[in-house]
Amino acid sequence: KIWNASRYVLKNLRGEKDSKINFKKISDPDKWILNNLNILTDKINDLMDRYKINKAADLIFHFFWHTYWDWYLEFSKCDLGNKNTGKVLKFTLFRLLQLMHPFLPFITEEIYKILNLGKEKSLIQTEYPVFTSNLVFTEESANIELFKKVIKETRKIRSENRIRQTQWYRVFLITQSEKEKNNLLKYVKYFKFLTRSSSIG
Numbered sequence: 001k002i003w004n005a006s007r008y009v010l011k012n013l014r015g016e017k018d019s020k021i022n023f024k025k026i027s028d029p030d031k032w033i034l035n036n037l038n039i040l041t042d043k044i045n046d047l048m049d050r051y052k053i054n055k056a057a058d059l060i061f062h063f064f065w066h067t068y069w070d071w072y073l074e075f076s077k078c079d080l081g082n083k084n085t086g087k088v089l090k091f092t093l094f095r096l097l098q099l100m101h102p103f104l105p106f107i108t109e110e111i112y113k114i115l116n117l118g119k120e121k122s123l124i125q126t127e128y129p130v131f132t133s134n135l136v137f138t139e140e141s142a143n144i145e146l147f148k149k150v151i152k153e154t155r156k157i158r159s160e161n162r163i164r165q166t167q168w169y170r171v172f173l174i175t176q177s178e179k180e181k182n183n184l185l186k187y188v189k190y191f192k193f194l195t196r197s198s199s200i201g
Contacts, residue, residue, distance in 0.1 A: 001069050002104075006111045008073060009089045012080050013115070021087045023134070028186065029075035030088040031137035032144035036067060037092055042131035044099055057103045064096060071148065078189050094118060098129050143183045147191075150184065154195045171197040 023031075040063050047056040072092070079085040094117040097108040101123055112123035120126050154171060163169060171191075175181040184191070191197065 001065060002107060005069055009093045010115055012086060013090060019087055022084050026084045026088055027079050028140040028144055030085055031140040033072040033092055034135045035137040035141040037095055038131055038135040041129045045130060060099050074194060075190055078193050095129050098126060147187050151194050168196050
């Protein structure tokens with residue numbers, strides 16, 4: 001998964017030297033992964049300080065597999081035209097490699113050098129990441145968590161009704177408030193892509 005995720009990021013990097021992210025121009029999924037990665041970083045540092053190495057390794061593993069790979073990389077496929085999403089892809093992979101480095105030093109070091117992610121020659125020379133206040137996006141993160149539940153339920157219904165993965169279909173969503181409706185409407189392109197629906201009503 002680490003190699004495959006890295007190849008995906010490498011394929012979609014635009015070769016720009018400027019890696020500064022314009023937070024006003026990134027998507028809610030971008031903000032969601034940055035927020036969650038920031039929380040993960042804080043937890044990992046706390047666990048490492050208390051010598052709970054096994055728990056830290058397990059937490060990183062599940063985050064990379066179930067949050068970064070299963071969700072964020074899929075979200076990002078809808079935003080590859082956004083230069084800032086490309087920068088978020090690069091930054092998040094770099095941060096994850098830093099977090100994983102104490103546990104997987106050889107593969108993370110190799111990927112770091114191939115992707116030319118940072119200023120230092122070696123990953124081990126970079127400063128271990130810490131919680132950063134400018135990566136807190138609580139509201140956007142909560143909206144995406146709700147949206148994920150909608151996607152999961154839609155996929156569940158599709159599976160229960162044995163609708164083929166290759167078959168596109170129309171979906172009707174019922175919301176409980178105008179705010180909820182407006183939030184979901186912002187994510188139509190993601191919903192269609194992740195649920196293989198032709199339209200929503």
